[in-house]
Each structure stands twice: as C-alpha cells, then as structure tokens.
Amino acid sequence: MATQKGNIGITTENIFPVIKKFLYSDHEIFLREIVANAVDATQKLKTLAAKGEFKGELGELNVEVKIDADAGTLTVSDRGIGMTAEEIDRYINQIAFSGATDFLEKYKDDAATIIGHFGLGFYSTFMVSSRVDIITRSHREGAQAVKWSCDGTPEFTIEDAERSDRGTDIVLHIDDDNKEFLEKGRIEGLLSKYCRFLPIPVVFGKKTEWKDGTQVDTEEPNQINDTTPLWTKTPSTLTDEDYQKFYRDLYPMQDEPLFWIHLNVDYPFNLTGVLYFPKIKNNIEVHRNKIQLYCNQVFVTDSVENIVPDFLTLLHGVIDSPDIPLNVSRSYLQSDRNVKKISQYITKKVADRLNGIFKNDREQFEQKWDDLKLFIHYGILSEQDFYDKAKNFxxxxxxxxxxxxxxxxxxxxxxxxxxxxxxxxxxxxxxxxxxxxxxxxxxxxxxxxxxxxxxxxxxxxxxxxxxxxxxxxxxxxxxxxxxxIQKDDKTVSEADEQVRANLSTVFKTMLPKVEKVDFQVDATAMGEEAQPVVITQSEYMRRMKEMAQLQQGMAFYGEMPDMYSLVLNTDHRLVKQVNDELNTSLADRLAPIDAELRGLNARRQAIETAQQNTKSEDLTEAEKADRKQVNDDIAVQEKLREEALADYARTNKLVPQLIDLALLQNGLLRGEALNAFVKRSVELI
Incomplete structure (x- = not known):
C-alpha cells in the first residue's frame, strides 16, 4: 500500500469521556496498559478460535517484553488478534474509540476477560516515549503487515511493513527523562507488580541460575506471572495449604493468617477474590492497605479505602472485579452503586464468616480472639451497621x-x-x-x-x-x-468530717511536685486490711486523654495534666497513728483556732439567715461589710489552721513515707523525690 499520512482524530465528542474516566498519576502505569492490551489481543484470538471464527493454529500464546538499551527501546510483543491498517485508523487514530468496547459488544457472552474498556491505555506510552511504533499483522488470512509511527503529536504515519506472523509489537523509544524504564530491574519489578497474575503468560528475558559464583542466563524463558491464581479456582478444589501458600507468596514476611474468605459472586456484580484475617496485635496503620485490587487479573492498586469500609482495609488478600471503576476520582468511587454493593457484600461475608467460626468452633475463635479483636473493635467503632452483626460474636x-x-x-x-x-x-x-x-x-x-x-x-x-x-x-x-460500685448512700458525721479535713491537709502539704500531674487528697474509711494510702485516677479525664491520642479534634485533652486522687484510709492503723499524733501535738495550738472558727461560722450562719430573703443589690453597705468581714476573719483562721497542720506534717516522717509508697506503687515517684524516699527508708530501717 502507499504511505498514508494524516492527523489523529481528537474531538470534543470522544476526548471528554476520556478525561472523565482516566486519570494517570504515575508514569509507570504505561507498562501495565500495554501489557494488558497485549493480553486482550491474545484473549480475543482465543475467543474467536473457540467460536470457530479463527481456523489457524494458535501455537504458543505468550506476551513478551524486551529491552534494547543500546537502541533505547522497550518492546511488548504478542501473537494475538493483530490489526489491519483500517483497524489502526479506527482504534488507534481515534482516541478513546476502544477496540475492546467494540469487541465486547459483539462477543459479550464470550469475552468476559477483556480488560480494556475506553481505549486510552495505549496513549499512556507517550508519557515515557519520544516515539512509539506499532508493527502489526492481522489474524485475517492474507492480511498485510503495517507499521504505525507517532512522535506524540497529532501527526502519524502508516506504511506497509514486514512481519511473518500475526500479532503486534509495540516499540517504545524511551525519552531522555525516563531512561529508568530501560533498566532490567525496574521493568522486572513493574511486571511483577502489575502483571503477576495476568491470564496469558508474560515473558521477560531468561531465567537465571548461579554458576561459578555469578548469576547467568539459562535457556528457559522467564515467565513473570501465574496465569491461574488461587482466587480464580473453585474453592472445593483447594486445600488449607493452598490458601496458606498463596498468603505466603503475597506476604512473605507475615505471620500465618488466622483464617480466610473465598469470594465468588457474579450477580448483581462480578467479584472474586480471597481475603485473609491477619494477626493484628496493635498498630492499625502498619496493617492497612494490604488488599490488592485487580481487574480481570491486572493489578490496579493496594489502596482500597474507597472500595471497602475503612475497617476492612486491615484485611489482607486480593479482590478482583471488572465492575469497579479504576481510574476515576474518589468522589466517583464513593457514589458508584456497584462499589457500594460490593462494599456491603464484603462486609456481610466477613461478618457471616466470623459468626460461622464462632458458632461452629467457639474454642478456636476464643484462642484467636487476641489477634482478631482489634479488627472487630475497629469495625464496631467505624461502621454503624457492623455492631449489629458483631454483637453476637x-x-x-x-x-x-x-x-x-x-x-x-x-x-x-x-x-x-x-x-x-x-x-x-x-x-x-x-x-x-x-x-x-x-x-x-x-x-x-x-x-x-x-x-x-x-x-x-x-x-x-x-x-x-x-x-x-x-x-x-x-x-x-x-x-x-x-x-x-456504690450500693447505698453513706453519711459522714461532723467529727469524721473534721478528721478527714485534718488528714487531707497534712498529707497535701507533703505531696511532691510531679510534672503535668495534679493531685487531690481525700480520706475515707476503707477497712483495716486495706492499704493506708491509695492513688486513684479520674475515669473521665483519663479516658478523654486516651481518646485524644486517637482523635485529633480532642488534642486539647492531651495537653491537660493527669488527674489523680490520693485517698487516705482512715481505718488503717498507720493513718490513725498520724491522726492521733496530730491531735496530741497540736491540741494546744488548734484549740483556740477551732473555738474562734466555731464562733465565726456561727456568726456567718446568722448573717446568711438574716440576709437570705434580700437581694444582693438591696443590701446596705454595712450589711455587705459585715458579711465580708466575717468571711475574711474565717479565711485568716483557716490559714492559721493550715499552717499548724503543715508544721506538724514537716516533723512527721510517716506522712511522706506513706505518700511515697503510694506514688512508687503507681510509677509516679521519680527523680529527687525517689532519691529522698530511698534515703528516708534507710534512716527508718
């Protein structure tokens, strides 16, 4: 044929659906796309042969990837359906006019494994290439091989070429900014990542072996992929060892899984896969994003947070579905009906599996609970409906x-x-x-x-x-x-109240300063056998501080001091001893203070009774002054009382010793205070 020249057809009619459907954020994706296209071409040929529309010999159906570093090219070859010049013009020159879509419509009952849907994948090659050549020959009898070339502009050429066999070579002339894609290790890594489970053998170079201390090529082709991965097989044909081996292949450094779920549904959506329950002791973030998402065995991503509920991202394994849109925005994923159905289905399957194990073998379930509970608790906390499913197990x-x-x-x-x-x-x-x-x-x-x-x-x-x-x-x-757990209301006598107040003041004056810790002191009867001093921590504040570590919006709680109570056991002999010695040594000093306080409190009570029916603004200045004076006089006497109790506390070695023992038991005695405690203990011994 004569050389043909023309412009690639890009119109608003077909470019905007492309922009909407495909967003490539990483240049390396080109390799996945062209290998997947080669697999599609091979699958199409197999479909035609199965229907009797292709009579020739299929032969060996491999996809081969080759690097020529000297020429600066990366080539992907297949022996699939191939293309004529007219088909190149139709499927390559018209961006987003996908051959796979056309083929699917004609063979929709037989071509479920065709990967491409929109026709953009091929053009990802221009992200890394200065020029791309297609050398292809159709499977049709008597077809002429043709070569298509384009340098990334709308201009292209098509001309006759030499090719003895059907199929297609995609030749990428890698540009100067992307020479990494001419490195064997880089390409082998990408093929392993994206093409590890493609349904057609993908070959890259030769297998190697150690010989005379070096790695050398053998004659055996290096097949990258397993064409029939475990999730494509019927569960009844698989053993526990099969599932465990597949898990080890996917996650070679992980502990053995607890158990697994084999997913296989074809209505109202298509979904296959195997999900594993890993051992999760702690640290949720370490275990996230271990589910690999595939589309007809082509790796897409391991970030599935918009496809499965958040807590299910802790599972490991594989999900494969052609019904999940793969290259669209997160908001699209979140609103897509198929995605929501798949998410609900997986959640139900997980809950049913856990419930089944619990009912059928509770002993095994209990043995694995410590490794499983973080996952279940995360589900209860993050998924409103999961609690109703999980509360039974x-x-x-x-x-x-x-x-x-x-x-x-x-x-x-x-x-x-x-x-x-x-x-x-x-x-x-x-x-x-x-x-x-x-x-x-x-x-x-x-x-x-x-x-x-x-x-x-x-x-x-x-x-x-x-x-x-x-x-x-x-x-x-x-x-x-x-x-x-309070079973009844307890009343405290005035005498007991005074004992509690005295002891609380004595012990409070001797509390050491602990950074970011606030102490309150209380006293109560706990029985003669209970500890003399007990430290408790506020349930509310402690829980808020724990929650602050998990929720950014509560971070201000994390900055607040820890709240502890030092509780004195008024029944214990040592606390009684402190109280008795207090009463003996301070009797003469406290008697006039207490007498003065009784009189002042009685005076304040009389004033409050007289003024109780009068609004504050209606009080005379004399009445206000009278109330202020009695309150000031009470404050003076209470200060004198506190000073007396503090003086006594400083002379009593038992008080700081009891405090320090309680602090030590709770890990709160450190630094200078711990050193003082050790010295005091030696002196007491």
Missing part, C-alpha cells in the same frame, strides 16, 4: 482468661455489680501488673474484672456505654474499691 475477656459474649457478660455480673441507681458497673483493667493492688481489691469483693488492653479499647468502652442501657465501664484504679 464479639467477646470480652476477664483477668482469669474467661471469655463472654456481650449478653453473657451482662447476665453474669448484673447481680454483684449493679449499683444503687440500677447501673451495671463493668470493671476493667488495661494493665493487670500496673494496677495489681486495685485488681486484687476488686476480686476480693467478688467483682469480675475485664482485661481491656487493646489499642481501641478506650473508645470501645465509650461506644458500648452508648449501646447498652444503664451501663458504665469503670477502670479499677479510678476510685477506691468501696466507691467503685
């Missing part, structure tokens, strides 16, 4: 290693752990060793203590409190054991 574990479903736990603890207001109090520890004394005190009273030491357990308990009626989760060190 999600477990709680107590410190004795016994497992409960949510309903089982509430039933087992409701009698002993319901407070005076009818609230179920679920006690827990997140560190049994650090909170040992509190755990021991709670179990001694017959309470059940849960072990909640997971990365997401802090937000989980807040979520369960919202889901369960009249239920609170309380860490065992958030209060004294007597006050963790």
């Amino acid at each position: 999600a477990l709680l574990k107590d410190i004795e290693g016994k497992y409960y479903t949510y309903d089982e736990y509430r039933e087992a603890t409701k009698e002993a752990q319901t407070d005076k207001d009818g609230n179920l109090i679920c006690l827990y520890t997140n560190d049994r060793e650090a909170q040992f004394a509190h755990v021991e005190a709670a179990t001694a009273k017959g309470y059940n203590v849960l072990l909640l030491d997971g990365q997401l357990d802090a937000p989980l308990v807040s979520e369960l409190e919202r889901k369960w009626e009249k239920t609170r989760f309380v860490r065992v060190d958030s209060d004294t054991v007597e006050r963790l």
Whole structure:
C-alpha cells in the first residue's frame, strides 16, 4: 500500500469521556496498559478460535517484553488478534474509540476477560516515549503487515511493513527523562507488580541460575506471572495449604493468617477474590492497605479505602472485579452503586464468616480472639451497621482468661455489680501488673474484672456505654474499691468530717511536685486490711486523654495534666497513728483556732439567715461589710489552721513515707523525690 499520512482524530465528542474516566498519576502505569492490551489481543484470538471464527493454529500464546538499551527501546510483543491498517485508523487514530468496547459488544457472552474498556491505555506510552511504533499483522488470512509511527503529536504515519506472523509489537523509544524504564530491574519489578497474575503468560528475558559464583542466563524463558491464581479456582478444589501458600507468596514476611474468605459472586456484580484475617496485635496503620485490587487479573492498586469500609482495609488478600471503576476520582468511587454493593457484600461475608467460626468452633475463635479483636473493635467503632452483626460474636475477656459474649457478660455480673441507681458497673483493667493492688481489691469483693488492653479499647468502652442501657465501664484504679460500685448512700458525721479535713491537709502539704500531674487528697474509711494510702485516677479525664491520642479534634485533652486522687484510709492503723499524733501535738495550738472558727461560722450562719430573703443589690453597705468581714476573719483562721497542720506534717516522717509508697506503687515517684524516699527508708530501717 502507499504511505498514508494524516492527523489523529481528537474531538470534543470522544476526548471528554476520556478525561472523565482516566486519570494517570504515575508514569509507570504505561507498562501495565500495554501489557494488558497485549493480553486482550491474545484473549480475543482465543475467543474467536473457540467460536470457530479463527481456523489457524494458535501455537504458543505468550506476551513478551524486551529491552534494547543500546537502541533505547522497550518492546511488548504478542501473537494475538493483530490489526489491519483500517483497524489502526479506527482504534488507534481515534482516541478513546476502544477496540475492546467494540469487541465486547459483539462477543459479550464470550469475552468476559477483556480488560480494556475506553481505549486510552495505549496513549499512556507517550508519557515515557519520544516515539512509539506499532508493527502489526492481522489474524485475517492474507492480511498485510503495517507499521504505525507517532512522535506524540497529532501527526502519524502508516506504511506497509514486514512481519511473518500475526500479532503486534509495540516499540517504545524511551525519552531522555525516563531512561529508568530501560533498566532490567525496574521493568522486572513493574511486571511483577502489575502483571503477576495476568491470564496469558508474560515473558521477560531468561531465567537465571548461579554458576561459578555469578548469576547467568539459562535457556528457559522467564515467565513473570501465574496465569491461574488461587482466587480464580473453585474453592472445593483447594486445600488449607493452598490458601496458606498463596498468603505466603503475597506476604512473605507475615505471620500465618488466622483464617480466610473465598469470594465468588457474579450477580448483581462480578467479584472474586480471597481475603485473609491477619494477626493484628496493635498498630492499625502498619496493617492497612494490604488488599490488592485487580481487574480481570491486572493489578490496579493496594489502596482500597474507597472500595471497602475503612475497617476492612486491615484485611489482607486480593479482590478482583471488572465492575469497579479504576481510574476515576474518589468522589466517583464513593457514589458508584456497584462499589457500594460490593462494599456491603464484603462486609456481610466477613461478618457471616466470623459468626460461622464462632458458632461452629467457639474454642478456636476464643484462642484467636487476641489477634482478631482489634479488627472487630475497629469495625464496631467505624461502621454503624457492623455492631449489629458483631454483637453476637464479639467477646470480652476477664483477668482469669474467661471469655463472654456481650449478653453473657451482662447476665453474669448484673447481680454483684449493679449499683444503687440500677447501673451495671463493668470493671476493667488495661494493665493487670500496673494496677495489681486495685485488681486484687476488686476480686476480693467478688467483682469480675475485664482485661481491656487493646489499642481501641478506650473508645470501645465509650461506644458500648452508648449501646447498652444503664451501663458504665469503670477502670479499677479510678476510685477506691468501696466507691467503685456504690450500693447505698453513706453519711459522714461532723467529727469524721473534721478528721478527714485534718488528714487531707497534712498529707497535701507533703505531696511532691510531679510534672503535668495534679493531685487531690481525700480520706475515707476503707477497712483495716486495706492499704493506708491509695492513688486513684479520674475515669473521665483519663479516658478523654486516651481518646485524644486517637482523635485529633480532642488534642486539647492531651495537653491537660493527669488527674489523680490520693485517698487516705482512715481505718488503717498507720493513718490513725498520724491522726492521733496530730491531735496530741497540736491540741494546744488548734484549740483556740477551732473555738474562734466555731464562733465565726456561727456568726456567718446568722448573717446568711438574716440576709437570705434580700437581694444582693438591696443590701446596705454595712450589711455587705459585715458579711465580708466575717468571711475574711474565717479565711485568716483557716490559714492559721493550715499552717499548724503543715508544721506538724514537716516533723512527721510517716506522712511522706506513706505518700511515697503510694506514688512508687503507681510509677509516679521519680527523680529527687525517689532519691529522698530511698534515703528516708534507710534512716527508718
């Protein structure tokens, strides 16, 4: 034929759908596209042969990738359907007029494995090439081989060429900015990434072996891919070892998976794949983005957060679907109906699989719970509907290693752990060793203590409190054991109140300064056998600070100091000893102060009673001055009282010793205070 010249047809009618459908953010994608096109051409030929429309010998149907560094070319060759000059003009010169779309329409019942849909993939080659040549010969009998060339402008040439066999060579003349694509290692890595499971053999060079201390080529072609990966096979033909081997191939450095799900659905969408449950102890981020997304065995991405719910991104494995739009915006993915259906289907399959294992082999499920709970808790927290599916198999574990479903736990603890207001109090520890004394005190009273030491357990308990009626989760060190679950209202006598006030002031004056820690001091009767001093931590503030580590919007809680209470046991002999010595040594000094305070408090009570029906603005200046004077006089006497108690505290070595023992038990005694404690302990011994 005579040399033909012309311009590539680019019109608004066909370019805008292309812009909408395809967004290439990485130049390396070109290799996936042209190898996939070569696979398509081969699959088309196999489809025609199966229908009897191609009578010739199929022969060996490989796709071959070659590098010629000297010539600066990368070539992808196939022995597929090939093209005539007219087909080049139709499918190459008209951008986005896809041959695959045309072919699919004609052979829609037989050509399910055709990858390309929009015809843009070929033009990704110009991202890395100064010129691209197509040398092709149609499978049709008597077809003339032709060569198409283009330098990335709308101008092209088509001319007759020499090619003895059907098929196509795509020859990329790599430009100066992309010489990396002439390196063997780079291309081999990309083929392994994108073409590892293509359905047609992809060959790149020769296999190598060690010989005389060096790596040398053999005569055997180096096939990159497995054409029949595990997810394409019927589950009944596979063994556990098959699934485990495939997992090891995908993730060679990972622990063995807990179990897996084989996906296989063809209505109302097409989806195949295998999803594995990995062992997840902690650190969610490390385990994300391990699901590989394929389209008819062509690798697309391992970022599937817009295709599956967020918590399912912790799973590992493969999803393969031709129904997921692959090169569009995230907003498109989020609104696409097929994507939503696939997401819902996978969520249901995961929940059904977990529920099935729990029902059929609860012992095995419990053994794997510690490796599985982070995934399930993430689902409960992030997916509104997942709680309803998970509540029947999600477990709680107590410190004795016994497992409960949510309903089982509430039933087992409701009698002993319901407070005076009818609230179920679920006690827990997140560190049994650090909170040992509190755990021991709670179990001694017959309470059940849960072990909640997971990365997401802090937000989980807040979520369960919202889901369960009249239920609170309380860490065992958030209060004294007597006050963790209050069964009745207790009244305190005036004399006991004075003892508590005196002791609280004495101990407060001796508290060491701890950076970013605030202490309150309290005193209460806890029984003679309980510890003399117990440190508790505010449940609310501690939980808010834990949540701040997970949610950026709560970061201000993370900057606030830790809130602790130093609780004195007024029943313990050592605390009683401090109180007795206080009363003895300060009797003469406190007597006139207390007498003056009684008189002043009585005076203030009389003034408040007289003025209770008068608005503040209606009081006379004399009445206001009278009230201010009595309050000032009370403040003076209270200051004198505090000074007396502080003077006593500084002479009593038992007070700082008891404080330091409590701080030491809670890991809060450090630096200078720890050194002082050691010296004092030696002196006391």
